[in-house]
Amino acid sequence: VNRVVAAVVGQGALTFDMAIPCEVFGLDRSDIVDPWYEFRLVCADEPPIRTSTGFTMETPFRLADLADAGTVIVPGWSDPDQAASPDLIEALRAAHRRGARVVSLCTGAFVLADAGLLRGRRATTHWMYADRLRARSPHTDVDDRVLYVEDDGVFTSAGTAAGIDMCLHLVRMDHGSAVANTVARRIVIPPFREGGQAQYVEQPVRRGGDSEEDSFAALLDRARASLGSGISAHQLASTAHMSVRSLRRRFQQTVGLPPEQWLRGERMRLAQQLLESTDEPVERVAAMAGFPSTAAMRALFISRLMVSPVRYRGTFRALPRQGSGEIR
DNA sequence: AAAGGTCTCCGCCAGC
DNA sequence: ATGCTGGCGGAGACCT
Numbered sequence: 001v002n003r004v005v006a007a008v009v010g011q012g013a014l015t016f017d018m019a020i021p022c023e024v025f026g027l028d029r030s031d032i033v034d035p036w037y038e039f040r041l042v043c044a045d046e047p048p049i050r051t052s053t054g055f056t057m058e059t060p061f062r063l064a065d066l067a068d069a070g071t072v073i074v075p076g077w078s079d080p081d082q083a084a085s086p087d088l089i090e091a092l093r094a095a096h097r098r099g100a101r102v103v104s105l106c107t108g109a110f111v112l113a114d115a116g117l118l119r120g121r122r123a124t125t126h127w128m129y130a131d132r133l134r135a136r137s138p139h140t141d142v143d144d145r146v147l148y149v150e151d152d153g154v155f156t157s158a159g160t161a162a163g164i165d166m167c168l169h170l171v172r173m174d175h176g177s178a179v180a181n182t183v184a185r186r187i188v189i190p191p192f193r194e195g196g197q198a199q200y201v202e203q204p205v206r207r208g209g210d211s212e213e214d215s216f217a218a219l220l221d222r223a224r225a226s227l228g229s230g231i232s233a234h235q236l237a238s239t240a241h242m243s244v245r246s247l248r249r250r251f252q253q254t255v256g257l258p259p260e261q262w263l264r265g266e267r268m269r270l271a272q273q274l275l276e277s278t279d280e281p282v283e284r285v286a287a288m289a290g291f292p293s294t295a296a297m298r299a300l301f302i303s304r305l306m307v308s309p310v311r312y313r314g315t316f317r318a319l320p321r322q323g324s325g326e327i328r
Numbered sequence: 329a330a331a332g333g334t335c336t337c338c339g340c341c342a343g344c
Numbered sequence: 345a346t347g348c349t350g351g352c353g354g355a356g357a358c359c360t
Contacts, residue, residue, distance in 0.1 A: 245350045260336060296359060
């Protein structure tokens with residue numbers, strides 16, 4: 001496994017975006033998993049680099065240092081219209097060609113688009129820039145409703161903070177969700193934000209009192225708590241004294257995802273956690289997570305993680321345990 | 329492993 | 345008209 005993660009910054013690098021991979025990969029977290037990543041902050045242009053905030057910076061790494069990276073991250077550039085240098089573009093293409101993960105945060109997607117890496121693929125970016133990305137890269141299926149997408153080794157993530165979710169997802173792919181959770185806890189953010197960025201898009205009409213928001217959050221909590229009993233959208237609707245139709249609409253609006261799909265995602269999460277941190281047989285795990293059958297859980301694992309539940313456990317169960325996810 | 333049955337999702341429209 | 349609701353139906357996803 002290639003532990004080298006490189007983030008590329010050029011003139012006008014967005015400070016926050018740049019900081020995300022530094023925070024997730026760049027700190028020594030070998031107490032969580034050893035070895036941790038080897039991180040490089042690479043200057044795409046001749047330093048000093050002037051950031052969007054106005055300070056200048058320099059790092060020891062240049063484009064040549066991308067050559068052996070397993071993961072190449074492009075954080076947001078301040079101006080999406082500013083073309084990336086041919087050298088950078090070639091480096092990104094080469095990275096993808098040799099099977100490295102190529103990742104963009106926020107408007108970094110434009111650089112990937114310029115490199116032709118989004119052609120024919122699904123991608124996302126900051127919702128304010130989605131239309132411009134569509135225009136710039138017409139053969140790309142731009143989905144501005146999700147936090148991040150992967151398509152064939154090319155990862156793109158939505159606005160600003162979604163970059164954190166993206167990076168944690170990479171950690172989860174490499175080391176499982178227990179480790180990703182631990183990192184999330186370190187950074188002091190909630191480990192998962194399921195669903196799209198719809199909840200962060202400005203609503204044309206201002207929503208009513210926030211008590212409504214709270215009650216919806218409570219509904220989600222209750223749903224999570226009763227995953228094991230195989231709760232359905234219908235039951236959820238009736239406990240919330242809502243019609244199924246309205247529940248779906250509310251879900252789509254606030255979570256950005258239809259309820260059953262969200263439920264499947266939550267079941268999946270719970271199952272992953274149980275597989276990692278307990279010795280419960282797979283059948284029990286499926287039941288505890290509320291899957292209709294073991295076969296159904298297995299199918300979902302295969303389609304989302306390309307790995308069967310048993311193999312998932314085999315990969316991550318052996319890791320040093322950091323508690324089951326809730327222990328400080 | 330595939331086909332047939334069920335569930336899910338979303339546009340549509342009517343009702344308030 | 346306006347804006348929210350909820351039932352319906354068909355295409356497609358999901359399950360056995």
